[in-house]
Structure formats: structure tokens, C-alpha cells
Amino acid sequence: MLKNFFKFGKKKKGKEEQKSELENQLDKEIQESEDEIQKIKKETEKEIKKAADEILKKDNKISENSKVENGNVESKLDESNFEKREKTKKKPKLKPLKDRLATPKKGFFGKLKEALLGKTIDDDLYEELEELLIQSDIGMNMTMQLVEELEKSVSRKKLKTSEQIYDELKELLKAKLVYSDESNTKLKLQDGKLNILLIVGVNGVGKTTSIGKIAKKLKDSGKKVIIGAGDTFRAAAIEQVEEWGKRTGVEVIKQAHGSDPAAVIFDTVKTAKNRGFDVAILDTAGRLHNKRDLMKELEKINKIIREQSGETDFETLLVIDSTTGQNGLEQARIFNEIVDLTGIILTKFDGTAKGGIIFPITEELKKPIKFIGVGEGIEDLREFDTKEFVEAMFD
Structure with a gap:
């Protein structure tokens, strides 16, 4: 019986050990499973994080590209708007001449x-x-x-x-306007060479203003323009030319107040020739002190222009204030005796209640009207169009 007891006890002990081993094995498998799950979980989280980072980077890149593209579009729009504004500035709508x-x-x-x-x-x-x-x-x-x-x-x-x-x-x-036909009223400018515009006239007729407005017209048409501030005697004349140069973006050659006008003309023509300018507009002193001094001064200037530019045929334009009437005609007679005028700039024509001065000027001097001033605006110095003028005044 005792033998059977030990036999039973041994058998029971074997079952408990087996059970314990099974439980240990199970616990081990459970732990391994949990470890595997944690490992998979960590790897999955890592992959998810990596994927999320890649997506985020891609989104940021797209966003940055979008900003750049939008910026470029906005920039192009701004440039387009700027160009439109500039074109609007350069080409304001002109009022009809009439x-x-x-x-x-x-x-x-x-x-x-x-x-x-x-x-x-x-x-x-x-x-x-x-x-x-x-x-x-x-x-x-x-x-x-x-x-x-x-x-x-x-x-x-x-x-x-x-x-x-x-x-x-x-x-x-x-x-009486026969000398102001289209073939005569246009400025005689040639491509591929330096063109000279010598502007003469007494003080107060609008000479400096006319120079600035003509400079803008020529620059807007694609010409490379330079101005010579040759009226060195009149107070503030040089400063006025400089101001027009700033407004129009045209280079101005100058010297000190009271210096020799011919020296300014020399520097301007030489600079224009050496640097390939298309047009040099030359201001001159407007003192009508006496005919002899005026003649000497203009002869000297003409000689310098011919020597420095190599050109003998250039535009010499006389500026006349329409409101001065017969006094303006007398000025025209004097200048026409001294220099070879090629045309007339008739300023302030919109401000005269008379207007008849245009007929004796063209008839007596046998010179065409090149420009006519009809307002204060920068576009109001207009190329003279005989047909347009006749229709505006006569119809």
C-alpha cells in the first residue's frame, strides 16, 4: 500500500512538473508574442512616422513651389500693370487740336x-x-x-x-501755309548718325520747355538723346534744363553759370559723337542784346558743331511766343538774317486770342512750322500738321 502511495505521489509530482513546464512554456510564448507585437508595433509606428514625414516634406515642397509660382505670377502681373501704367503715362490721351x-x-x-x-x-x-x-x-x-x-x-x-x-x-x-507741307514740317533725322537740333530764340518764349518736350518725344520714339545746356547767362536756365533732363531721363551736359556757351556746345557734340547718341539738342543764350554780338556767338557755335560733328546740314529751330504778335515776327526776321533757320517752334498758340501771326511767319520767312504749343502738358508741344491745323481753325 505504501508502495502504491509513493507510486501515486510520484505520478502526481510528475503531473505537476509537467503542468508547471506547460505553464512556463505558455508564459514564455505569451511573452515572446507580446515582444513580437511590441516590435511590430514599433516598426509600424516608425514606418508610419517615416511615411508621414515624407508626405509632410512633399506638401511643404508643393507649398513652396506654389508660393514661388504665385509670386512669379504676382510679379508678372505687377510688371504687366507697371508696363500698362508706363504706357498710359507715356501716351496720355490727347485732346483734339480743335x-x-x-x-x-x-x-x-x-x-x-x-x-x-x-x-x-x-x-x-x-x-x-x-x-x-x-x-x-x-x-x-x-x-x-x-x-x-x-x-x-x-x-x-x-x-x-x-x-x-x-x-x-x-x-x-x-x-499762306504752303511752306508748312508735310515734307517740311517733319524733323529731318537720319538713322545711323548724330543729328543736331540747335534751338535759338530770345528769353521768355518757352525755349527751355520746348527743348525738354522735344527730348521726351524723341526718347519715347527710341532715340538716344543728349541735351547741351548752352544758355549759360540767364539765371536758372541751366537748372531748368537739368530738371527737364531728370523728368525725361535724358543726359544733360553743362558748365558753370556765366561760362562760354560755345564750350558747352563743344563738350556736348563731342560727347554725343564719341558715345553714339542719335540726337543732340543744343540750347543757346537767349539774349537779344544786339545783332552783332548775337551773330558772332551763333557763328562760333555753328563752326564748332560743323567741326565736332562733321555735319553741315542740321536743324536750326527758332522758338517764337505766339502771344507776342508782331514782336515775335521781328525776332524771326533778325534770327533769319543771322542763322540758316530750318523751321519754327510756335509756342503758347492756345493762349492767344489773335492767332494771325502764323501766316506772316511762314509766308515772309519761307520757313515751315515744325512744332506748335497748345498747352502746358508735356505732350502739348505737337508736331505741326498743316491739314489738322487747317481743319481745326477753318472748319
């Missing part, structure tokens, strides 16, 4: 209509017409010539009414 010439048209032709229309054709009518033409700055000589031509036309064409006389007078006046 609007700009309302004052002289009303003053000159308005009075002509009042004097002629509805009147009897007799000596009194012609006398009234003579007086009106003289008051309108036509001048005595041209007035006598016009009235004589008018009387002959009335007789030859057998005109009966004052309306017909008015129309005939307009045609006679148009004929």
Missing part, C-alpha cells in the same frame, strides 16, 4: 465772321476787314496783300455775297 485752338479760333475767325457775314460788299467792308486783320497780328504788309488778292478774286469769280467772300479769304489764308 479743342486746344478754341481761343484763337474764336478770337480770330469768330471776329472775321462777325465782320463779314451779312454785310454789303463795299469799300467800308474792305476797310473793316483790313483793320481786323491788322489787329489779329497778320501785320500791315500781309494785310494789304490779302485784301488786294481778295478784291481781285471777288471781281474775277464774280462773288456776290459776304459768305462767299469769307470762304475765299479762308482759302487765301490756307495758301
Whole structure:
């Protein structure tokens, strides 16, 4: 029995040990499983984190590219808007010439209509017409010539009414602008060489302003322009030219106040020639102190231009203030005797209630009007178009 007891005990002990081993084995497998799970979990988290980082980097890159592209688009839009603004600046909408010439048209032709229309054709009518033409700055000589031509036309064409006389007078006046046809009114500029514009005229006529406005026109047309501040005697003349240079982006050659104008012209033409400028615009002293001194000064300047540029054929433009009337015509006569004028710049034409000065200038001097000033704006110095002028003033 005791033998059986030990046998049973031994058997029980074997079962407990087996059970313990199984439990240990199970615990071990469970632990291994948990370790494997933790390992997988860590690896998965690591892969997820890596994937997330890659996605985040990609998103950031896309975002940065988008910003750059947007920036480029915005920049291009800004540039486009800037260019549009610049084009708008450079090419402002011009008022029709007839609007700009309302004052002289009303003053000159308005009075002509009042004097002629509805009147009897007799000596009194012609006398009234003579007086009106003289008051309108036509001048005595041209007035006598016009009235004589008018009387002959009335007789030859057998005109009966004052309306017909008015129309005939307009045609006679148009004929006085024959020297201002299109072939003459354009600046004579040639590509591939230095073109000289010598600007002359007395003080106060708008010479410096005209130079600045012409410089802008030429620069806007693609020309490389330089200005010589040759009016060294008038107070603030050099500063005015410099200011126009800043406004238009055109280089200005200058010397000290009171220096020799010819020295400035020398430096300007030499610089323009050496550096390949297309146009040199040369200002000159506007003192009409006496004809002899003026002649000497301009002869010296002309000699320097010819020597330094190698050109003998260049534009010499006289600036005349329209509001000075017959005084302006007298200035034109004096300058025409001294230099070989190639054209006239007629300033402030919008401000005169007379306007007749344009006819004796072109007729007597046999010189074309190159530019006409019809306002204060930088675009209001306009190239003279005879057809446009005639339509604005006569129609």
C-alpha cells in the first residue's frame, strides 16, 4: 500500500512538473508574442512616422513651389500693370487740336465772321476787314496783300455775297501755309548718325520747355538723346534744363553759370559723337542784346558743331511766343538774317486770342512750322500738321 502511495505521489509530482513546464512554456510564448507585437508595433509606428514625414516634406515642397509660382505670377502681373501704367503715362490721351485752338479760333475767325457775314460788299467792308486783320497780328504788309488778292478774286469769280467772300479769304489764308507741307514740317533725322537740333530764340518764349518736350518725344520714339545746356547767362536756365533732363531721363551736359556757351556746345557734340547718341539738342543764350554780338556767338557755335560733328546740314529751330504778335515776327526776321533757320517752334498758340501771326511767319520767312504749343502738358508741344491745323481753325 505504501508502495502504491509513493507510486501515486510520484505520478502526481510528475503531473505537476509537467503542468508547471506547460505553464512556463505558455508564459514564455505569451511573452515572446507580446515582444513580437511590441516590435511590430514599433516598426509600424516608425514606418508610419517615416511615411508621414515624407508626405509632410512633399506638401511643404508643393507649398513652396506654389508660393514661388504665385509670386512669379504676382510679379508678372505687377510688371504687366507697371508696363500698362508706363504706357498710359507715356501716351496720355490727347485732346483734339480743335479743342486746344478754341481761343484763337474764336478770337480770330469768330471776329472775321462777325465782320463779314451779312454785310454789303463795299469799300467800308474792305476797310473793316483790313483793320481786323491788322489787329489779329497778320501785320500791315500781309494785310494789304490779302485784301488786294481778295478784291481781285471777288471781281474775277464774280462773288456776290459776304459768305462767299469769307470762304475765299479762308482759302487765301490756307495758301499762306504752303511752306508748312508735310515734307517740311517733319524733323529731318537720319538713322545711323548724330543729328543736331540747335534751338535759338530770345528769353521768355518757352525755349527751355520746348527743348525738354522735344527730348521726351524723341526718347519715347527710341532715340538716344543728349541735351547741351548752352544758355549759360540767364539765371536758372541751366537748372531748368537739368530738371527737364531728370523728368525725361535724358543726359544733360553743362558748365558753370556765366561760362562760354560755345564750350558747352563743344563738350556736348563731342560727347554725343564719341558715345553714339542719335540726337543732340543744343540750347543757346537767349539774349537779344544786339545783332552783332548775337551773330558772332551763333557763328562760333555753328563752326564748332560743323567741326565736332562733321555735319553741315542740321536743324536750326527758332522758338517764337505766339502771344507776342508782331514782336515775335521781328525776332524771326533778325534770327533769319543771322542763322540758316530750318523751321519754327510756335509756342503758347492756345493762349492767344489773335492767332494771325502764323501766316506772316511762314509766308515772309519761307520757313515751315515744325512744332506748335497748345498747352502746358508735356505732350502739348505737337508736331505741326498743316491739314489738322487747317481743319481745326477753318472748319
